[in-house]
Amino acid sequence: MKLLKAAVIFVLVPTLTPAFDPLSVSVVAGSAVMAWHLFSSDSWLRCRFQECCNKNATVNFTALKAQLDNRLFGQHLAKDVVLKAVLGFSNNPSPKKPLILSLHGWAGTGKNFLSQILAEQVHPAGLRSKFVHLFLATLHFPHQDQVKLYKEQLQNWIRGNVSACPSSVFIFDEMDKMHPGVIDAIKPFLDYYEEVDGVSYRKAIFIFLSNAGGDLINKAAFDFWSSGKRREDIQLKDLEPLLSVGVFNNKNSGLWHSSIIDRNLIDYFVPFLPLEQRHVKMCVRAEMTARGYAVDEKIVQAVADEMTYFPKEQKIYSDKGCKTVQAKLDIHEDFVMRDMKARA
Known part of the structure; x- marks a missing residue:
């Protein structure tokens, strides 16, 4: 604020000078412009010193692909689906709804890893970014008797953060441990609305991580192996219908009978295969x-x-x-x- 006060003083002092001085006016104008660049919420100068929101949610496709190729192993399906989904979403100047991905598979198959890589491509600071928000079911929503409170808090949290940054990224981990009904609180933000209470959620990204459906994925992978087919021949159409139905009917899933699935708001159910x-x-x-x-x-x-x-x-x-x-x-x-x- 010291710099801002200095700029204000520069503006006031020349008004007390009786003679018109073009040089003083130039200094005043320059100081005012500098102050604006420093304190405007999204000025290029301010963004050099602190993190600013990537409002257009642009993603470098080549960089994302390289990261997935070099750091995520054995998940040809997940790589392909996420690359196509993110590319289409990022290149669309006016998406009709947020991008919603639901990642499924057993622990250690790369779900968290992929969500972190994706977050880093939208906001370089990744999970350290103030525009990337990680929710853990057992930490943030532990008590079943407080579901109503959690739903209110979740709505307020997401509304406030998307208002601050339209391209906010929200990651919900341990969806298989989340109490049913909690996640339905954010359904209005995921739907095909231009705005909800004056806020547009269309450029945000929501990622759900869950072990639910892992058994179905593992069985399908083993069936392919047993029949002599290559792992790489497994396609999304072989697993996505099983996942969507299985997770919807799984009482141990936070998406059990969820209106988010019922309204077909999840863009992709992404299977993570067991690792050899x-x-x-x-x-x-x-x-x-x-x-x-x-x-x-x-x-x-x-x-x-x-x-x-x-x-x-x-x-x-x-x-x-x-x-x-x-x-x-x-x-x-x-x-x-x-x-x-x-x-x-």
Whole structure:
């Protein structure tokens, strides 16, 4: 505020000077413009020093694809669906409704990872951005007897944040643990309305993450494997109808009998397939590279072998996906460091 006061003083002082001084007027005008650039809510100068809202929700498709290719493994369906959905939404100057994605699959398959990558492409600070909001069912909506209060708070929270930034991103994790009815509070914001109480929600992005439907996805993947078909041959049409019906009728899902599904407001039900050992190895290599280690295939194999796999007889899929890769690599870290020192 000191700079703003200085600008105001510059404006007032020349008015007390009896003689007209063009140079003083120029300084005054320049100071006023500078003050506007510093304190206007979306001025380019202010946005250089603090985060500003990306109001148009533009996404760099090439950058998003590169991130998904390099960091998300074994999920050809999720990559394809999200890339197409985001590209269409981002390129549409006047969408009719917010983009709504529902990600399903067992833990460790990459749902959180993908939502973080997507959030980073809309707002570079990702989960640290004041325009990206993460809700955890067990943390933010823990008590069943307070559902009515949660619904009111959720509506107020989303209304306020979208008013501040139309392209806000909302991520709802643990949807399978959310009390039924809570999420229906935001249904008016997801529907085909131009505005709700003077606020447009059409450029916002809503992402639901859930383990619900994971069993259906795993069975479909195993059926493909059993029939000799390639994993990569699984298409969205093979799984999406099963997911939408299964989640709607699942009493252990926050989307149980939800009006959001009933009104067909979810754009895509995105399946995350169970990860095979080759995908776990990709996760290990990526983690080693991220830590600055040279990739040692013996360590990669050792970490992959420590994971547990299902079905019991065939042992094809990791039952925790890549979720425990970091922790298991920690155990081998001493060996990795000693090997790096020896090579050095």
